[in-house]
Amino acid sequence: MYVKLAWRNIWRNKRRTWITVSSIMFAVVCALFIESLERGAHNQLINNMTEYHTGHIQVQDSRYEDEPSLDNSMVYTDDLNLQIREIDPRISNIIPRIETFMLAAGDEQSRPAMVLGIDLDAENNLNELESRLTAGRFFEPGDGTVVMGKGLADRLHLAVADSLILLGQGRYGMTASGIYEISGIIDHPLREFNNQIVYISIPDAQWLFSMEDRVTNILITPEALRYNDEISENLKSELSENELKILTWQEMMPELIEALEFDRMSTRVFMGILYVVIGFGIFGTILTMTLERLREFGILLSVGMYRWKLAIVVFIETLFISVLGILTGFGLGMMVLGYFYFNPIQLSGDMLELVEEMGFEAVMPVAIAPDIFLWQGSVIFFIATVICLYPSFKIATLNILNASRS
Amino acid sequence: MKMLLQISWRNVWRHPARSGVLLGAIIAGLWAGIVVSGWTNGLIDQRINRVIQEDLTHIQIHHPEFRTEREPGMIINNIEEIESFLESDERVVGYTFRTKADGIIQSPLTSSGVQITGVLTDKERETTTFHENLVLGDYLHNEIRNPILMGRGLAEKLNVEIGNRVVLSFQDLDNQFTSGSFNIVGLYYTGQPSFDEFKVYVRAEDLSNLISEEQIYHEVAIKLHNADMSNQVASELNENHTDILAETWTELSPELRYMTGSGDSYSFYVMVVIMFALAFGILNTMLMSIFERMRELGMLMAIGMGRSKIFIMIMTESVILTITGAVAGMLLAYGTINFFSENGFDLSAVGGDTLKEWGYDAIVYPKVSSEEYIMIAVLVIFTALIAAIYPAIKALRINPGEAVRE
Numbered sequence: 001m002y003v004k005l006a007w008r009n010i011w012r013n014k015r016r017t018w019i020t021v022s023s024i025m026f027a028v029v030c031a032l033f034i035e036s037l038e039r040g041a042h043n044q045l046i047n048n049m050t051e052y053h054t055g056h057i058q059v060q061d062s063r064y065e066d067e068p069s070l071d072n073s074m075v076y077t078d079d080l081n082l083q084i085r086e087i088d089p090r091i092s093n094i095i096p097r098i099e100t101f102m103l104a105a106g107d108e109q110s111r112p113a114m115v116l117g118i119d120l121d122a123e124n125n126l127n128e129l130e131s132r133l134t135a136g137r138f139f140e141p142g143d144g145t146v147v148m149g150k151g152l153a154d155r156l157h158l159a160v161a162d163s164l165i166l167l168g169q170g171r172y173g174m175t176a177s178g179i180y181e182i183s184g185i186i187d188h189p190l191r192e193f194n195n196q197i198v199y200i201s202i203p204d205a206q207w208l209f210s211m212e213d214r215v216t217n218i219l220i221t222p223e224a225l226r227y228n229d230e231i232s233e234n235l236k237s238e239l240s241e242n243e244l245k246i247l248t249w250q251e252m253m254p255e256l257i258e259a260l261e262f263d264r265m266s267t268r269v270f271m272g273i274l275y276v277v278i279g280f281g282i283f284g285t286i287l288t289m290t291l292e293r294l295r296e297f298g299i300l301l302s303v304g305m306y307r308w309k310l311a312i313v314v315f316i317e318t319l320f321i322s323v324l325g326i327l328t329g330f331g332l333g334m335m336v337l338g339y340f341y342f343n344p345i346q347l348s349g350d351m352l353e354l355v356e357e358m359g360f361e362a363v364m365p366v367a368i369a370p371d372i373f374l375w376q377g378s379v380i381f382f383i384a385t386v387i388c389l390y391p392s393f394k395i396a397t398l399n400i401l402n403a404s405r406s
Numbered sequence: 407m408k409m410l411l412q413i414s415w416r417n418v419w420r421h422p423a424r425s426g427v428l429l430g431a432i433i434a435g436l437w438a439g440i441v442v443s444g445w446t447n448g449l450i451d452q453r454i455n456r457v458i459q460e461d462l463t464h465i466q467i468h469h470p471e472f473r474t475e476r477e478p479g480m481i482i483n484n485i486e487e488i489e490s491f492l493e494s495d496e497r498v499v500g501y502t503f504r505t506k507a508d509g510i511i512q513s514p515l516t517s518s519g520v521q522i523t524g525v526l527t528d529k530e531r532e533t534t535t536f537h538e539n540l541v542l543g544d545y546l547h548n549e550i551r552n553p554i555l556m557g558r559g560l561a562e563k564l565n566v567e568i569g570n571r572v573v574l575s576f577q578d579l580d581n582q583f584t585s586g587s588f589n590i591v592g593l594y595y596t597g598q599p600s601f602d603e604f605k606v607y608v609r610a611e612d613l614s615n616l617i618s619e620e621q622i623y624h625e626v627a628i629k630l631h632n633a634d635m636s637n638q639v640a641s642e643l644n645e646n647h648t649d650i651l652a653e654t655w656t657e658l659s660p661e662l663r664y665m666t667g668s669g670d671s672y673s674f675y676v677m678v679v680i681m682f683a684l685a686f687g688i689l690n691t692m693l694m695s696i697f698e699r700m701r702e703l704g705m706l707m708a709i710g711m712g713r714s715k716i717f718i719m720i721m722t723e724s725v726i727l728t729i730t731g732a733v734a735g736m737l738l739a740y741g742t743i744n745f746f747s748e749n750g751f752d753l754s755a756v757g758g759d760t761l762k763e764w765g766y767d768a769i770v771y772p773k774v775s776s777e778e779y780i781m782i783a784v785l786v787i788f789t790a791l792i793a794a795i796y797p798a799i800k801a802l803r804i805n806p807g808e809a810v811r812e
Contacts, residue, residue, distance in 0.1 A: 015697060019690050026686045034679065067565050069516035101519045103510055108581045109477060112510045112519035155475055167583075168510075169517060192600070196519055255599050266446065270676055273438040277680055280431030281687030288424055288694040355664070 002309070006316035016292070020285045021325045024384050027278035028329025029336060031376040034274065036337055038267045039367035040344075042260050043225065046249065048361075051127040052190050054252045055095060055219025057232050059084070062245040064216060070100055070171045073214040074244060084220065088234045090227045095122040095219040098205045102168030102176070104148070104198055106156035113152060113198045115166060117205025117215070126221060129186070129199075136160035136184030142203035145183035151195035153185050160185060166198065170209035178208050275383060283387050286318070290391040297395055298403025311392040318388030325384065326377050333373070340366045410715060414722035424691060425727060431687050432731025432786075433738065439680045440739035440782065443673035444772035445751070450669040452767060454655075454662050458629075459535045460596070462655055462662075464636045467626040467643060470651040476508055478577050481622045482650055488626060491646065497635050500533035502526055503623040505610045509576030511556075513564035520560070521605050522574060524613030533629050536594070536607075543568040543592030552612050554588035557602025558595045566590060574606075579618045586616045673778065681785050684728075685793040692724055692797035703801055704809025717798045724794030725787075732786040736779065743774050 010017045050056050061074040076096050084094055098117030103110055120138050123129040130138055139145040146164055158164060162182050170176035180200070188194040206212055220235070222228045228248060235246045250257055300310055344363040347355055355362045418425050458464060467488065469480035482488070485503065492501045505524030510517050527546050531537050537545050546553045554572065566572060568590050575585035588608060596602055614621045630639060636654035643652035656663050696703070703716060750769040 016694070019693055023686065023690045026683075030679065030683055066562075067515050068563060071515075101510055101517045103575065103583070105583075110577050110581070110583060111476075112508055114519060155477075169512075255597075266442075269442060273435065273442060273676075274679065274683060276438065277431055277435040277683040277687070280427055280434065281683060281690065284424065284427045284431065284687055284691040285694060287427055288691060288698070291421065291424065292694075292698055 002313050002316055006313050006320060009313065010317050010320055016289055017321060020289060020321050021328060023282050023285045024322055024325025024380065025329040025332060027282065027380050028326055028376065029333045030274060030278065031271065031380060032333040032372060033336060034271065035372045035376055036366040036368060037364060039369060039372060040365040043367050044365055049253060049256055050249050054249055056222055056228050056249050057220040057235065058247045058252065059218040059220065059235065059239065060245050060247065062243045065245060065247065070209055070211060070216065073171065073211055073216045075213050076215040076218060077213055087238045088231045090223045090231055091220055092223045093122060093125045093221040095119065095126055096202060096215040097217050097219065098202060098209065099216050100168065100209070102166050104152065104156065105165040105167065106158045106162065109156045111152060111155055112196060114196045115198045115200060117200050117202045119202050132186045132188060133184050134187045139183050139201050141201040144180060144204060146180040147184040147186055147199040148182060149194040149197040150185050150187045152197065158182060171211040174210045176208050279383050279387060282384055286387055286390055290394050294403045297398055298400050301398065301400045302404050307396055311395045314395060315388065315392045318391060319385070322381055322384040322388060326381055330373060330377065337366050337368050341368055410719050411722060414719050414726055417723050418726050428687060428691050428727055429731045432684055432728060433735040435680045435684050436732055436735030437739045439677050440736065440774060441742055441772065442676055443778065444743045444774040445770060446669055446672055447774065448770045448772040450665050451773060452770065453665060457659065457662060458655055460539065461534055461536050462659060463533060463627040464630045464633055464655055465628040465640050465652055466658055467650050467652045468624060469649065472624055478507060478617055479579055481624055482626065484647060484649065485623055488647060492628060497630050497639055499629045499631055501626060501628045502529040502533040503610065504625040504627060505613045505622060506624040507576040507613060507617060509574050511564065511606065512573040513566045515565045518560065518563060522576065522613060523605060523607050524610035525607055526610050533627060539594040539596050540592050541595045545592060546607065546609050547591065550589050550591060552586060552588040553591040553609065555592045555594055555607040556590060557605065558593045559599055559602035561593050563603060568593065578616065584616050677782055677785055681789040685789045688724055688728065688790065688793035689796060692794060693800065696797050696801050700804060700809045704804050704806040707804065707806040708810055713802050716801055720798040720801050721794045725790050728786060728790030732783065736782065743772050746772050
């Protein structure tokens with residue numbers, strides 16, 4: 001009865017209802033947009049860091065984290081690759097690496113270099129490494145050539161087909177030195193890498209460092225970021241007995257987590273402001289609606305309607321309006337987010353240059369995540385419901401005579 | 407026109423409650439928006455100042471190609487000339503010379519690439535505050551031969567502690583490879599892993615001895631009284647001296663430039679979203695007040711008030727409302743910002759210590775520039791006009807005949 005009455009009431013004055021619905025709808029769209037933009041920026045940052053740096057999950061020898069040395073490498077064979085793949089079907093890439101610091105020298109200059117033994121196909125799956133080549137080609141496994149960062153090559157005055165000397169230490173203090181032909185030059189997006197990276201194929205690296213069948217770490221990427229925790233749990237329970245350690249990106253980059261946390265805090269402050277402004281907006285329309293209907297309420301009460309019954313009817317009306325506003329807000333929000341998801345905002349001007357200089361893609365992506373909808377929907381529903389108590393409160397304290405005469 | 411203004415003014419205050427809510431929204435939105443922008447600016451300034459004070463300084467002088475090539479031979483030849491220039495310049499607070507080398511650091515366990523900075527211990531301490539980052543041990547002192555400071559992160563990576571010996575290898579002036587053994591006297595912590603794991607500090611004379619026969623310097627770091635003078639002093643240095651390049655902190659650090667840039671765009675987006683939300687609130691409230699006054703507006707038209715005058719009246723109402731709110735909100739924000747920019751906003755009571763983990767101080771000095779105030783004022787007026795157009799057009803479409811009879 002109440003519900004029916006309320007439903008009919010809200011459609012009695014369609015225009016008024018739609019204005020109120022639209023103010024809630026707008027609030028939902030606004031909040032969804034901001035939150036999704038922030039989530040998108042965070043996911044982008046995490047992807048940049050994991051794809052070019054640490055990977056989402058790493059498998060290492062259990063001593064490697066404390067002492068990252070070639071001495072603490074691990075055996076990596078096709079068997080282990082298969083074993084890992086069977087642990088969880090949601091693993092998309094397995095990328096073995098050998099990582100160490102050496103001295104790289106050309107004819108005159110020498111510089112410290114980060115030497116990375118890689119499996120090119122696996123790296124390509126991770127970050128399309130090969131597409132960053134600016135000259136030459138990538139090596140075939142074991143052909144005795146290397147690919148180096150453009151920054152490093154410039155400092156050593158080297159180009160494709162020149163010889164690069166690598167000097168350093170292999171496993172258990174063995175001297176590691178070799179002369180390699182440069183088969184390609186790469187423009188690495190992270191500046192620190194560009195100035196010190198030398199890529200070499202895994203078989204060549206294993207020979208150079210006297211570490212047959214061994215690698216220092218294995219990067220593992222999930223099909224989607226949200227599976228990451230479960231996959232790492234599964235790996236932990238299956239692999240821990242082999243003296244292996246499984247690290248997630250959160251464990252490898254605690255400072256990134258802190259930075260994201262700080263960013264989230266400032267977004268929360270901003271959301272708070274937005275809620276206040278939005279709340280005032282919704283209150284403005286609800287207040288106008290109430291004032292407009294005071295006469296109606298007064299007459300209803302004076303012909304014998306109970307105050308509490310009227311209050312309930314009006315409250316149900318406003319509930320309908322809130323729910324309608326939030327649902328239409330989800331609909332419109334979906335469309336807006338969908339648009340920006342496929343056409344992300346491009347940065348321009350000075351910011352574009354800077355972001356590219358830092359090696360990031362100059363777009364502001366949005367993330368579409370169900371939990372954002374759920375959370376923002378509930379917050380705004382809560383705000384709207386609190387505001388919508390106002391008409392019911394007004395009815396409870398209404399002076400019938402004044403109201404019906406106005 | 408004067409009469410129209412008067413009518414609009416009275417119309418606005420006919421419903422004090424409704425106008426009050428809208429005013430409240432505008433005041434709260436503007437105040438919060440400006441305060442948050444000011445706070446963000448304050449945090450960014452703090453971060454920038456810290457980087458400048460700690461290590462970067464306002465201006466650095468190098469050999470013109472040193473920053474890209476980083477060759478040991480690219481030294482500053484006319485160091486006395488520059489010194490006498492800096493000594494006589496009143497804008498300079500302090501300056502120091504540094505010797506630089508890129509090399510490899512080796513512990514018994516492993517090796518890593520590092521940037522080595524040779525500092526003049528006394529002059530460095532007068533110019534920068536880097537020594538305050540020391541968390542363990544002592545600053546570079548004369549009691550031990552070849553002392554070295556390194557980041558806590560690097561020490562963990564190399565598995566060394568104070569008192570241990572590490573070997574640094576790098577190129578000398580003849581491009582020959584040379585190494586020296588150094589004793590760890592202290593560990594520092596800046597909170598930035600890229601710094602802590604990558605930079606080590608030794609005495610300039612120790613580093614110079616290994617690189618060359620005589621004392622050489624690659625870098626002059628200059629601290630000024632006022633950061634705004636950086637450009638001027640740098641260009642004077644470039645004009646008066648040959649074979650050097652003086653650069654300001656914005657040129658030296660793309661990260662800081664990025665931070666200033668992103669801070670500016672952050673405040674801009676905050677204001678735009680708040681304006682957007684406000685515009686919608688204004689639009690809805692005005693629309694409702696038009697529908698409510700249909701009869702009255704129809705009557706005005708029927709007795710001969712021109713449509714253009716009605717349009718102007720409605721527009722003026724929105725603008726009066728918005729500007730009243732905007733002026734109040736901006737004054738309030740101006741007062742708040744001014745108060746806290748003098749006294750500092752102490753967050754330690756409400757968990758400000760967590761800020762320290764992110765490398766900020768618990769006391770923030772918010773700052774809003776006059777350009778930002780102007781930008782906000784323009785945005786507000788723009789918003790009010792945009793939001794008022796639709797309701798005003800709606801009012802024009804009223805058919806006086808029907809409206810009066812309703």
